[in-house]
Amino acid sequence: MSSPRPQDSPPTTARGRQRRDALLDAAQQLFLEHGYGQVSVNDIVGRAGGSLSTLYRHFGNKEGLFQAMVERRSHHIYGTLTDEGVDELAIEAALQRLGIDLLVKVMGEETLGIYREVVAESPRQPQLARLFFDGGPGRVRLALADYFERRVQRRLMPACDTVELAGMFLGMLLGEWHLIRVLQLKSPPSRAAIEERVTRCVDLFLHGVQGLPSR
Template sequence: MSSVQPNEKVLRTAGRERRRAFVEAATRLFLEKGFHAVSIDAIVKAAGGSKASLYSYFGNKEALFGAVVEERARHFLETVTTGTAAAKSPEIALREMGRRFISLATRPDALALYRVVIAEAPRLPELAKMFFDSGPARTQRALADYLRHQHEAGVMHIPDPAASAEHLLGLLMGLFHLRAVLNLDTGDAETHVDGAVTAFLAACGRPAAASGGSRGIRN
């Protein structure tokens, strides 16, 4: 039986909802106007509540932006790495992962956040590092873990999973993502992903013709 009293549970739930409201309001404003142009007062006005409660949750605007980045990075990683069945061949698994990755990375909201981080990086390098650690670096680690299992199972030749994961992500992003950031025509995403995975497999070794299955990509 829980020792938490009903009114304590209500307060905790209300606190989580209030924190969520601040993060959601900050996300909308940061993506629309950029980090520097958004004030704490504007976030409080959009979310409701008070400046005192916002500061009690986050301390300052930089920490609030960090919460925005962390939340979006968590969702990104979960979406990219979920649904890669263990029985699928690496070729199929990597193509599916690549398509989810590119689809999410080139969404308008993802591109807006990327542009905000790039714009603020010279002035706020700690926020740029937080973005990198929460998003790209975590995605690389998850992909490297998957590739490591394929190497250990003898399905692929991946002696350096971390480097290979970085290479694959580079192939997937490349000029395709830069065109999206610059609001230029990117061409067909599936064709791009298929080409990137084909090039990667040619360099790292294709899956064995017969294998006992493979482990899925995990976050």
């Protein structure tokens, strides 16, 4: 008798891992392109190859597959934001680097797709919301807050609620742009446009409106 495995547990054999990844890859592509609700499990199996039974053995149901996919991608996307040697930079440069990296990622189709699907499904799958936030945006915010905290320790910045401050900086960075891209009202910004915006954001963040250079 084979073990029922109602929930996901990592497969032991190499072949198992391969099949599981193939299913996740297919799910990712289809869910992000057409939306969770519009893709059937049969579509996914059709693309991944293999069989429906395998899908259910691995993930239990459609939601399980979706969650596994979202977790994998959020970690991959947001986990690669570099933090190395940031303390040696002037704050302008540090924020600039983080800002550009982040905006490039966040404006990407894949990232926007995950955001849309998570927002759409979160009311029905609350665990999904946590999964995404903690593995994604929340993690970035904490990393930035940590950076601020270190600067406060070194008396380079006035003491304040660094987590909130990080949230404000990030919000300012995304601003309207995020929504506009989520709703697909404009085509993706060029690298140059991103760099300009980040520069202006950093300026505003550091010196406020009054300190803005006239242009």
